[in-house]
Amino acid sequence: MFNQTDEINNLLTLMRLQNSYISEINKLIYAVISDMTLANNHEFCKFVNHFLEFSHYHYNSEGYSQAAQLVQTYHYVLLERLFDSQVLAAAEQMELAIGHLEMAARDTRIRLNPQILLLNQGILLMEETQLKIIETLEALLQSSNPAPQFQN
Template identity: 55%
Template sequence: MELQDFHLAPCQGAEFSDVLSLIQLQNSYINKIYKLIYLLNHDLAVATSSEFQEFSVHFNTFAQRQASSEGFGQAIDAVKVYHYVLLEKLLDSQVLAAAEQLEMAAGHLDLIARNPKLRINPQVLLLNQSISLLEENQLKIMENLEALLIGSRQKHLQN
C-alpha cells in the first residue's frame, strides 16, 4: 500500500491536544529532574554511588532518545495531525528505547533510595518522586498515542 493511497483526515483535536499537554508536562519533568541531578552531583555521598551513576547514564540516554525522536520533535509544535503516519512516528523505536532507559534509570534510583545513608537526602527523595511522575506521564503518553493510532487506523480502513 502506497502513502498516496491514504486520505488526509484530521485527528480529533481534543485527544491530540491531551497528548501534546502530556508531552509538554514530560519536558517540564525532564528539566526539573536534570536540575536535581545537577544538585546531587555536588553531594559526594550520592554522586560517588555507582547506582546514582548508572541512574544518570540511563536517564540521560532516555532524555536523548526522547529528544531525538522525530515524532516528538515535530509534535511539540504541532496543532493537528493529518495523517496516522505521524502518530506512528510518535511511537517510533527511539521512544520505545527511551522508555526502556527510563525504566532502567528508575530501577537504579530505587536501589539508591534503599541505601539508608542516601535515602534521607531530600534531593534523592524529590528525584525519586519526580522519576515516578515522569514514568506515569510517559505511560499515559504511550497509551494515548496507541489509542489515537488504533482509532486513526480504524477510521482509515472504514474509508
C-alpha cells in the same frame, strides 16, 4: 479529523508537562551530584545515564509530534514510527533509570538524602505522565489505523 487534532494537542500537552518534569529532575540531579556519596555510587551514575537517555528520546518524540501537528500530517505510519522509535525507547530508559535509582537508594547514606526523596517523587510523576503519553499515542494509532487492503 477534529478528534485527531484534539488527541494530538493532548499528546503535545502531556509531552510539554513531561518537559517540565525533566527540567525539575535535572535541577535536582545537578544539586545532588556534588555529594561525593552520590557521585561515587555506581547505581546512581547509571540512573543519571539512563535518565539522560530517556530525556533524549523524549525530546525527539516531542519534535515528531510538533512536526505532525504543524503539517497536519496524521498518517498512521508517522505515528507508529514515533511510538516505536521514540516513545517506547524513552519509556524503556525511564524504567532502567528507576531501577538504578532504587538500587542506589538501598545505601542508607543515599536514601536519607532529601534530594533523593524529591528525585523519587519526581520520577513517579514522570512515569505516570509517560504512561499517559503512551496511552494517548496508542489511542491515536488505533483511531488512525488504516483499513486492511485485501487483494482479489
